[in-house]
Amino acid sequence: MTLNRRHLLAAGLAAPALLRLGTGSAQAATILKLSHQFPGGSIDEGDFRDRMCRKFAAAIKERSKGAMEVQVYPGSSLMKTNAQFSAMRKGALDLSLYPSPYAGGEVPEMNIGLMPALVPSYAQAVAWKDAPVGRKLTEILDAKGIVLVSWVWQAGGVASRERPLLTPEDAKGMKVRGGSREMDLMMKQAGAATLSLPSNESYAAMQTGACDAVLTSSTSLISFRLEEISKALTSGRERSYWFMLEPIMMSKIVFSGLPKDQQDLIMAVGAELESFGQEGAKADDTRVEEVFGKAGAKVVQLDEPTLGKWRDIARDTAWKDFANKNASCAELLKLAEKVA
Template identity: 40%
Template sequence: MQSLLRNAVAAAMLIAVGAASGVASAETTLRASHQFPGGQGDPRDEMVQMIARDVGAANVGLKIQVFPSSSLYKANEQWGAITRGQLDMSAFPLDYASGRVPQFSATLMPGLVRNYDHAQRLNKSDFMKEIKQIIEDKGAVVIADAWLAGGFASKEHCITSPDTIKGQVIRAAGPAFEQMLSAAGASISSMPSSEIYTAMQTGVLDATNTSNDSFVSYRLYEQVKCLTAPGDNALWFMYEPVIMSKKVFDKLTPEQRDAIMAAGSKAEAYFVGESRKGEQKMIDTFKKANVEVVSMSKDDFDAWMEVAKASSYKNFAEKVKGGDELLKKALAVQ
């Protein structure tokens, strides 16, 4: 009887140990969503794929499954899903959430970022410290910074000075650009970049502005007559970081969090290099498709900035909580 009892106890202990080791070695799968085409060379997709590969290789019991092309969440649904903890990770144009967090429209303010070197300096500034604190307060964590330059394209004619936009229906990525373009005489139709092609194809849009990478990834060269590339006078720069749900991030082990941040740092370095190549790739692709390519002159840029200061900058400073101080912090970065 005692022998049977000892065997039963031993068996129970083995089952308990086995169950515990099973829990310890169980792999957690995180879901990453973004709107950009997958497997086609878009550096935003590759950024997330790199993070997934490196986190998997770190052997910390973590796997990241990537859902590109809005296959899991639509573009404008991702911020809410991230902050509620329903979605784990996203490559996300932050200004898309400015309807909920108005301060985020500062990350797509006309002329605020002049070039990629300026963007890198801005990342280390008090301006970005405040933006990232707001991101965290709202329920997300930045895993990797990413800034993209962009331009304009039209089915009608080249967009250079403010008077060239009059009468055109244009998509702008966020409130600040919408306010500036409206002040210059354009009509606005709001949508994420993933919907621009169809809107142009069906006559909803005459023109658009978006990032260099989106111009190529979404094949917008098939729909337009003229592209205005950023050149030396970039009016359009957008912050599109890789973010993660703070609820999810905080529940991970220290080793898992370290693996994610290390992978994010590596992906960020990759993106800095690729984003600088993006403009030439865009220009070459559009020229090959027989699209006229121009860029804004310094006079064009200055004229747009006069419109922006009287519209989007003024509105942001007056109507967004802490907006004036936030803009001052950003403009202090030379």
């Protein structure tokens, strides 16, 4: 077969094992590509999700003594955001730090990673990994060609162009980006119109008036500079109905092609970095209030009765819709509700 440039590019993207010249001979080195949608920075500065990916890359290289390298591609610079999950399943992308609900179109069970008002705290979120719900989700993804490498949860809030979106009554007449089908169902029931777009497109949507309010993680609210075009912030620092699973995932095709020692190293480093991810998410829950407050935005907090109102709407809409998808979704939801 004659190889053209397209074939070579595809091969370079899909194949993790490349050759590096050593001293006098060619030595096999594993080169993995990790893509994500968030702004790039350095290992010490910037969006904690990018920093987490860079720390992952640095640890893999150091502990493998150069036998493995991870190249990080921030800002969807390697491929478009919504294409990354499918590419991993096909073996055309090695790794991604990827918002779980973005994969819901292909794997409906992934929408449980942003189920409104289901996860009330970081403590409960972190408990998922070793609970039956976490084991079940890991099994489902494995069957779909995805390995969960590092669990990361983030709380989120709402940036609004004009007035705060705090209570369900506030949603009436607003155009809202919720971040998942389930979040949109809750918002629609409250009277909002919804639109679906990745968080890295939120700024433009708010700037043009296509969107009145954006629900996203505290980190994304900061990284995408939404304080520049917002007059109000509903913070997720004390409590939130918006908790999202945003893990580092890996192509099972690629993972299975690695030797056991490299597989073990990837999983070990991923697990070790989870505490960094959670600390980064919590720190941004506080920092987002400072950033928006400094920009002149009104900062408001959910109280428990208001959160309860949102939970009631979510249970009657999003939770019910999710459970009716299939038996697997119904089982996941029951298992999630049992997490203490």
